[in-house]
Amino acid sequence: MIGGTPAAGSTIWAMRNVGTKTVRLRNIDLMVGFSGTAAATAQSYQIVRFSGATPTGGTALVVVKRRNSASATTITDARFGGVTQTALTVAGVAFEAVASHVGCSRQNGPGSHFDQIWPNTQDGFEIAVNEGLAIQIELIAVAGDWISGTVTWDEF
Numbered sequence: 393m394i395g396g397t398p399a400a401g402s403t404i405w406a407m408r409n410v411g412t413k414t415v416r417l418r419n420i421d422l423m424v425g426f427s428g429t430a431a432a433t434a435q436s437y438q439i440v441r442f443s444g445a446t447p448t449g450g451t452a453l454v455v456v457k458r459r460n461s462a463s464a465t466t467i468t469d470a471r472f473g474g475v476t477q478t479a480l481t482v483a484g485v486a487f488e489a490v491a492s493h494v495g496c497s498r499q500n501g502p503g504s505h506f507d508q509i510w511p512n513t514q515d516g517f518e519i520a521v522n523e524g525l526a527i528q529i530e531l532i533a534v535a536g537d538w539i540s541g542t543v544t545w546d547e548f
Contacts, residue, residue: 398533402479404437404472405539406447407455408524411466413547416516417525418509421542424496425503428536435537436495436530443523445484449473458544466521466547479529491517493530498537506541516546 398404409415424435450473455465473480496504510516519525525543 398479398529400529400532402473402529402533403447403482403485403526404479404529405527406442406472406480406524407453407467407470407526407543408446409466409519409521410446410468411547412521413466414521415466415519415545415547416510417519418516418544418546419542420492420506420508422494422506422527422539423503423541424494424506424537424539425501426496426498426536427500427538428498428534430500431498431534433534434495434497434531435533436493437539438490438528438530439492439494440490440526440528441488441517441519441523442482442485442526443488444486445482446524447471447480447482447485447526449478449481467545469524480526487526487528494539495530498534503538519545 450471453470455467494506
């Protein structure tokens, strides 16, 4: 859940490929919802690729391998911010154009589901070495906004 009111453009989640392999996304599965005082407004997030520096701050995430026998992942930095803390620090980070959006109205209820699947491994959205993927707040956040999900990928 989002704490406080992070500004539009704040980065709240990032993963960075600082390894030696290209990452090809297979699936981005997100749920967005609201659990505060209902309002006639909406929340919106954007998914963007970035390069340059690595976002800092927030809380580090543990990347989970799909198989224990798989080699170590090339994604060695993943983190989130904005949950009762400030957004990630993005000094020196260069963001590309928005790849996709997800959002919902600020009404209590089931929220909104975003599921981007690339069924063929050749079609996935790619993150080259020294690039990353981020989720940014598109409209100012309010207490009660929440976003949750998973990202899966292959490395080659």
